[in-house]
Amino acid sequence: MSSPESVTLAMTGASGAPYGLRLLDCLVREDREVRFLISNAAQLVMAIETDVQLPSKVHMMQAFLTEYTGAAVGQIKIYGTEDWMSPVSSGSSTPSPMVVVPCSTGALSAIATGACNNLIERAADVTLKERRQLILVPREAPYSSIHLEHMLKLSNIGVTILSASPGFYHQPQTIDDLVDFVVARVLNLLNIPQDMLSCWGECHLGNNK
Template sequence: MIILAMTGASGVIYGERILKALRGAGVRIGLMITDTAREIIRYELGIEPGALEELADECFDAGDFTTSINSGSSPFRAMVIAPCTMKTLSAIANGYAENSLTRAADVCLKERRDLVLVPRETPLRSVHLENMLRVSREGGIILPAMPGFYHKPASIEDMADFIAGKVLDVLGIENDLFRRWTGKDI
């Protein structure tokens, strides 16, 4: 199972596109949506969070410390946080497991499982960069929401799919969410 967590940053489209890509790849998905992310889903995507929860195999509450993914004995293989707020990044970087989401991320790092963070903030302060470096040094993957343009995106969905494809790439999941660079395009 791959855990996908969506936090309260702008850019919930990234989480939505990753969720749909994982579903399309036949991956078992555990979904966690924070309360603030629920509001942003309504605002930015114009849908109810339940529409995304229907795509998951299992849903987790960020406030429930009794959930299985809070333990290293839980068999999930990876966690993606998209979008990832700077608050969530800071908590993970500093070992502050204030909720089930940050505890599950802590489990990933201590168990050496894949943890992919898709931070969505600009510009970045030095402390943001330091927190990203700290997580990276512990084995986490920092995959900023910085879409490429060599694939000539025609829509916002194309740009979000570029990031979703990169997330699936680092998880070792084959996908064709964007046209890959061949070097012959110029």
């Protein structure tokens, strides 16, 4: 299986902004085109959890993240949450897998029920109907029965639910190590090379630094 040339990355308003930013950085480093979507709530959470405060205008945000990640011009393409003419809103666009990280339980609910109230939800709906890869990274505790029912429903139709639950067998020393654990798992699922986490049982666990 060949690695995807482009990835749709969406961030919603759950705690876990460092996961989304780190994944963006890794995708850029691996020369992937990134179709980037972010909710207003996610921008607020990002300002609280990181030192990144995104500009409000789409073109300014695109320029900011291009410089922030060292991306090539045009490598990151940002679409507003009401941009219904964007490629990710239609199944006739060039196929790409989609990752929602962090994925709020509100976004999880909307995706599970087929709601398309904004571009993130529509993009996920398109991903589902076109039978493309969709990875959701929820960060909530504890989960209610409603959350779990939505996860089961989505899992049964092929969606990967990857909870933002870092492991400890790689002996993390910093918060960045914990973030990298989850991001590495996402990259593995996307079949994109990563050197942040050794493969279990095949590589020495201590050689992932």
